[in-house]
Amino acid sequence: MEELLLAWYGASGRDLPWRRTRDPYAILVSEVMLQQTQVERVVPRYLAWLARWPTPAAHAAASAADVIREWQGLGYNRRALSLHRAAIMVAEEGWPNDLTRLPGVGPYTAAAIRNFAFSEDVLPVDVNVERVQRRTGHVFTGAAAQALMDLGATVCVARVPRCGCCPLEDVCPSRGTRDEPRRKQSPFEGSFRQRRASVLRHVAARPRPLGDCDGEAVRSLERDGLVVVEAGVVRLPA
Numbered sequence: 463m464e465e466l467l468l469a470w471y472g473a474s475g476r477d478l479p480w481r482r483t484r485d486p487y488a489i490l491v492s493e494v495m496l497q498q499t500q501v502e503r504v505v506p507r508y509l510a511w512l513a514r515w516p517t518p519a520a521h522a523a524a525s526a527a528d529v530i531r532e533w534q535g536l537g538y539n540r541r542a543l544s545l546h547r548a549a550i551m552v553a554e555e556g557w558p559n560d561l562t563r564l565p566g567v568g569p570y571t572a573a574a575i576r577n578f579a580f581s582e583d584v585l586p587v588d589v590n591v592e593r594v595q596r597r598t599g600h601v602f603t604g605a606a607a608q609a610l611m612d613l614g615a616t617v618c619v620a621r622v623p624r625c626g627c628c629p630l631e632d633v634c635p636s637r638g639t640r641d642e643p644r645r646k647q648s649p650f651e652g653s654f655r656q657r658r659a660s661v662l663r664h665v666a667a668r669p670r671p672l673g674d675c676d677g678e679a680v681r682s683l684e685r686d687g688l689v690v691v692e693a694g695v696v697r698l699p700a
């Protein structure tokens with residue numbers, strides 16, 4: 463089954479910029495951005511990020527304020543600070559054997575770096591990979607990681623899989639079945655996340671008087687280290 467999948471990937475795989483590198487820092491940046499942001503939105507931001515900070519040392523030397531500003535629009539801004547702290551750690555100590563010691567790096571991201579940067583035979587299992595393995599009943603090797611991600615994102619999609627154009631159609635026991643709809647992510651519009659994003663965007667442009675800001679959102683951002691409040695003024699951390 464894996465050979466069928468890899469043959470399909472060779473012909474139909476997506477050409478994504480982080481697939482053209484084995485640089486662990488570049489892979490880390492892409493994986494952290496992809497954690498909660500769609501591929502199409504990540505591509506230009508990933509390229510801009512690496513053009514500005516091509517190495518962990520360059521990124522580590524940046525201010526937290528610049529890192530937060532560069533992250534604007536990608537959402538879930540705590541990822542920016544975690545990535546910054548990870549770059550500082552790598553710049554000072556090198557890459558740890560246990561990559562989950564890096565801030566913001568869980569087992570999935572660690573497995574992705576080990577596979578895509580260090581060529582280890584580990585399979586990073588995200589929702590797409592989990593779904594394809596569950597439906598096919600097959601356990602794939604690390605060599606199939608990128609192919610599984612593409613199949614899960616474009617063919618073996620969540621609700622109604624496109625089995626008619628799937629390379630595994632003839633060998634898949636789930637062909638023609640579909641999953642029950644899952645509960646959708648709560649809407650961003652009108653949410654507390656949106657209020658936080660709005661405050662952070664204003665403060666990223668320039669410091670603001672606390673009285674002009676959404677106080678509850680400011681307190682939440684302050685707890686996450688994304689803003690500081692001093693003498694009644696809200697600003698980005700230094």
Ligand code: SF4
Nearest residue numbers: 618623625628631634
């Ligand atoms: S045949 Fe259908 S269910 Fe099976 S892997 Fe392909 S798209 Fe998914």
